[in-house]
Amino acid sequence: MNHIDQNLISELEKITDPKDLIGEIFRRFGNRAAIGTSFQLTGSVMIDLAIQAKIKPRVFTLDTLRLFPETYAFFKTIEKKYKITIKKIKPDPKKLEQMIKQHGEFLFFDSKEKQEFCCHLRKVEPNERVLETLDVWLTGLRADQSEGRSQTPCFQILEQGEKKRPILKVAPLVNWTENQLRDYAKKNKVPTHPLLDWKKDGWYYESLGCIICTTPISPNEPRRAGRWRWFNTKTDDKECGLHIPKK
Numbered sequence: 657m658n659h660i661d662q663n664l665i666s667e668l669e670k671i672t673d674p675k676d677l678i679g680e681i682f683r684r685f686g687n688r689a690a691i692g693t694s695f696q697l698t699g700s701v702m703i704d705l706a707i708q709a710k711i712k713p714r715v716f717t718l719d720t721l722r723l724f725p726e727t728y729a730f731f732k733t734i735e736k737k738y739k740i741t742i743k744k745i746k747p748d749p750k751k752l753e754q755m756i757k758q759h760g761e762f763l764f765f766d767s768k769e770k771q772e773f774c775c776h777l778r779k780v781e782p783n784e785r786v787l788e789t790l791d792v793w794l795t796g797l798r799a800d801q802s803e804g805r806s807q808t809p810c811f812q813i814l815e816q817g818e819k820k821r822p823i824l825k826v827a828p829l830v831n832w833t834e835n836q837l838r839d840y841a842k843k844n845k846v847p848t849h850p851l852l853d854w855k856k857d858g859w860y861y862e863s864l865g866c867i868i869c870t871t872p873i874s875p876n877e878p879r880r881a882g883r884w885r886w887f888n889t890k891t892d893d894k895e896c897g898l899h900i901p902k903k
Contacts, residue, residue, distance in 0.1 A: 660791060689791065695734065720779060730847070812824070
């Protein structure tokens with residue numbers, strides 16, 4: 657029995673190689689561990705590292721029903737490459753219908769609060785359903801993604817659900833840079849999302865989400881400037897709610 661506590665973190669902290677860490681987590685927890693990813697660079701590399709560690713990982717993604725066509729196609733590319741099945745978690749259709757009926761289909765343009773409400777129904781609630789089945793949640797968070805993520809720890813213990821059950825949130829590649837990910841992907845022939853290789857007149861995609869809420873960025877903008885661009889301010893710490901500590 658693996659208890660989710662500081663002793664477990666102390667044991668796992670001794671494993672400095674991400675491949676070995678991911679492998680050890682899945683060997684200990686099996687299907688009670690999963691990689692949650694939107695299939696940006698970090699997620700694809702984590703899956704490859706698991707395969708390199710001779711693990712067939714449980715992988716899930718949040719299908720908001722608003723993703724890019726290229727994202728849906730990329731799911732199939734990853735499944736075929738690694739011979740895995742990606743669990744696509746969708747929002748509650750009744751809650752979605754009620755939200756659109758009450759606030760309109762494009763409510764996220766109205767205010768930050770409505771954008772967060774939309775994200776909550778399409779991403780946070782589905783993610784919570786998955787976490788109810790997990791002891792360990794592996795994420796693609798990296799310290800270099802934004803100022804707000806710069807202090808992201810590799811290991812966090814979360815309190816899940818009404819019973820506040822402890823689960824371990826792990827960011828195995830938290831200290832990797834974009835260049836490290838690119839180099840690894842190239843060396844190991846890891847498929848990368850086609851939009852992450854798209855460039856036009858200096859503009860490119862850095863962070864991918866829903867198709868309406870994601871735009872390319874210019875070379876002088878923060879990495880998350882393309883997410884909910886109409887809310888851009890002096891800070892780039894924009895989040896959908898998945899990785900914000902619960903109050």
